[in-house]
Amino acid sequence: SIPRPAAKRLSLYLREAGICVRIGRQTVSSRQLGEALGVSDAQVRKDLALLGQFGQSGVGYDASALYQQLRQALGTDRNWNTLLVGAGNIGRALLGHAAFEAEGFKITAVFDSATSLVGTTIIGHRIRPMSELGSCVKELRVRIGIMAVPRDAAQVVADQLVRAGVSGLLNFASRRVELPDTVRILSVDFTGSLERLAFEIHAAEGG
Amino acid sequence: SIPRPAAKRLSLYLREAGICVRIGRQTVSSRQLGEALGVSDAQVRKDLALLGQFGQSGVGYDASALYQQLRQALGTDRNWNTLLVGAGNIGRALLGHAAFEAEGFKITAVFDSATSLVGTTIIGHRIRPMSELGSCVKELRVRIGIMAVPRDAAQVVADQLVRAGVSGLLNFASRRVELPDTVRILSVDFTGSLERLAFEIHAAEGG
Numbered sequence: 271s272i273p274r275p276a277a278k279r280l281s282l283y284l285r286e287a288g289i290c291v292r293i294g295r296q297t298v299s300s301r302q303l304g305e306a307l308g309v310s311d312a313q314v315r316k317d318l319a320l321l322g323q324f325g326q327s328g329v330g331y332d333a334s335a336l337y338q339q340l341r342q343a344l345g346t347d348r349n350w351n352t353l354l355v356g357a358g359n360i361g362r363a364l365l366g367h368a369a370f371e372a373e374g375f376k377i378t379a380v381f382d383s384a385t386s387l388v389g390t391t392i393i394g395h396r397i398r399p400m401s402e403l404g405s406c407v408k409e410l411r412v413r414i415g416i417m418a419v420p421r422d423a424a425q426v427v428a429d430q431l432v433r434a435g436v437s438g439l440l441n442f443a444s445r446r447v448e449l450p451d452t453v454r455i456l457s458v459d460f461t462g463s464l465e466r467l468a469f470e471i472h473a474a475e476g477g
Numbered sequence: 478s479i480p481r482p483a484a485k486r487l488s489l490y491l492r493e494a495g496i497c498v499r500i501g502r503q504t505v506s507s508r509q510l511g512e513a514l515g516v517s518d519a520q521v522r523k524d525l526a527l528l529g530q531f532g533q534s535g536v537g538y539d540a541s542a543l544y545q546q547l548r549q550a551l552g553t554d555r556n557w558n559t560l561l562v563g564a565g566n567i568g569r570a571l572l573g574h575a576a577f578e579a580e581g582f583k584i585t586a587v588f589d590s591a592t593s594l595v596g597t598t599i600i601g602h603r604i605r606p607m608s609e610l611g612s613c614v615k616e617l618r619v620r621i622g623i624m625a626v627p628r629d630a631a632q633v634v635a636d637q638l639v640r641a642g643v644s645g646l647l648n649f650a651s652r653r654v655e656l657p658d659t660v661r662i663l664s665v666d667f668t669g670s671l672e673r674l675a676f677e678i679h680a681a682e683g684g
């Protein structure tokens with residue numbers, strides 16, 4: 271298996287290659303991949319050679335082939351069933367984004383604690399009560415729980431998802447949650463995106 | 478000024494330090510910072526020494542001090558006025574997230590093309606017509622435009638924001654937009670977050 275730091279870089283190349291594929295760009299160069307991480311072109315070529323991927327000099331790598339190869343090497347090329355907790359603004363935006371399923375991340379069930387929402391249908395999904403979480407994770411073999419709930423509810427909901435048996439959480443509430451070591455978590459952070467953009471603007475102006 | 482690859486790494490350390498500060502973690506180690514990028518601890522220490530930041534061995538860096546120092550070095554420590562186009566699901570989630578202003582990114586105005594929304598007030602913001610975009614960017618000295626519009630509208634809205642004079646775009650619509658070199662863009666990609674989480678789960682299971 272691939273050493274951890276190299277695997278981390280591969281997952282960040284995967285993200286860049288994934289964006290290229292999703293926006294319809296045919297090729298991507300080692301320079302572009304390196305730029306996104308702050309690593310040299312040579313490091314990128316060395317990492318990708320591990321996978322037997324050798325770009326064409328001057329042209330770069332075929333974005334779609336690289337994307338599939340990286341997914342395979344990192345083990346993310348199979349289908350991952352997810353569930354969503356929180357049918358508010360973020361939840362609805364995620365339900366309305368059809369591309370997830372095409373990319374192997376199907377939202378199989380939606381939960382909410384608000385009695386006014388439970389039993390209704392939002393963007394084709396029946397909103398289930400939190401009491402059904404455990405049975406749903408088992409029946410639908412859900413691996414990932416998406417938390418689109420307010421900050422104050424994040425820990426309670428994380429505990430419920432862990433008890434139900436998910437392997438990972440995608441967390442939109444910007445708050446730290448305590449978890450057992452066996453469950454992975456990734457927090458989405460829009461502020462971080464704004465900061466990165468501000469840095470790019472400042473750098474482009476010679477800062 | 479700092480060489481570009483190092484500056485890129487610093488901006489990624491900034492993101493990690495920012496998350497630590499926002500979730501209330503006191504210290505962060507060079508190992509944690511390196512883990513997030515796939516670079517060695519030694520590279521992290523070398524980069525941060527450029528800023529005169531020397532962590533305490535065994536303890537790491539003070540997260541909040543590092544965050545402020547990185548923001549200063551990268552030029553993102555001042556206030557950045559932003560505006561939002563699209564008062565739908567994503568737009569409302571962003572308007573409801575009070576932390577932006579505290580972190581120096583104030584949403585100063587909100588625009589939408591839907592006549593049913595223009596003139597109404599959503600989460601304390603009056604929805605303005607697109608015709609007011611140009612005057613607003615000048616009067617409020619807006620630097621960043623946030624695009625929370627459907628895929629098909631992304632290019633049209635990007636053109637309008639560029640004409641109005643913004644320096645950067647935060648793009649939620651997963652589609653490539655053509656821009657002049659003088660305007661920076663950063664796309665938010667939730668699929669990429671799910672992919673990274675899937676990779677972490679797979680790696681933790683020994684994949």
Ligand SMILES: NC(=O)c1ccc[n+]([C@@H]2O[C@H](COP(=O)([O-])OP(=O)(O)OC[C@H]3O[C@@H](n4cnc5c(N)ncnc54)[C@H](O)[C@@H]3O)[C@@H](O)[C@H]2O)c1
Pocket residue numbers: 355356357358359360361381382383384387400418419420421423426427442443444458459460461569570571573574
């Ligand atoms: N990090 C960022 O930059 C950023 C930006 C925007 C929003 N957010 C965060 O994303 C999260 C979601 O935002 P939103 O605008 O969609 O919120 P929202 O209030 O519109 O939706 C939250 C939903 O969660 C449900 N809920 C509340 N407590 C629950 C519980 N215990 N169990 C199950 N469901 C519960 C509510 O009924 C509601 O439907 C918030 O935490 C918000 O702060 C973060």
Ligand SMILES: NC(=O)c1ccc[n+]([C@@H]2O[C@H](COP(=O)([O-])OP(=O)(O)OC[C@H]3O[C@@H](n4cnc5c(N)ncnc54)[C@H](O)[C@@H]3O)[C@@H](O)[C@H]2O)c1
Pocket residue numbers: 362363364366367562563564565566567568588589590591594607625626627628630633634649650651665666667668
């Ligand atoms: N990348 C991802 O993982 C991901 C996930 C979820 C949503 N999204 C994307 O985020 C975007 C916003 O999603 P949403 O759920 O908030 O959509 P939405 O339909 O709820 O809101 C879009 C808003 O934009 C407005 N609008 C449409 N055309 C416009 C124009 N020309 N000028 C100004 N305003 C215009 C609409 O009136 C509406 O209020 C979409 O492009 C969606 O695909 C991406």
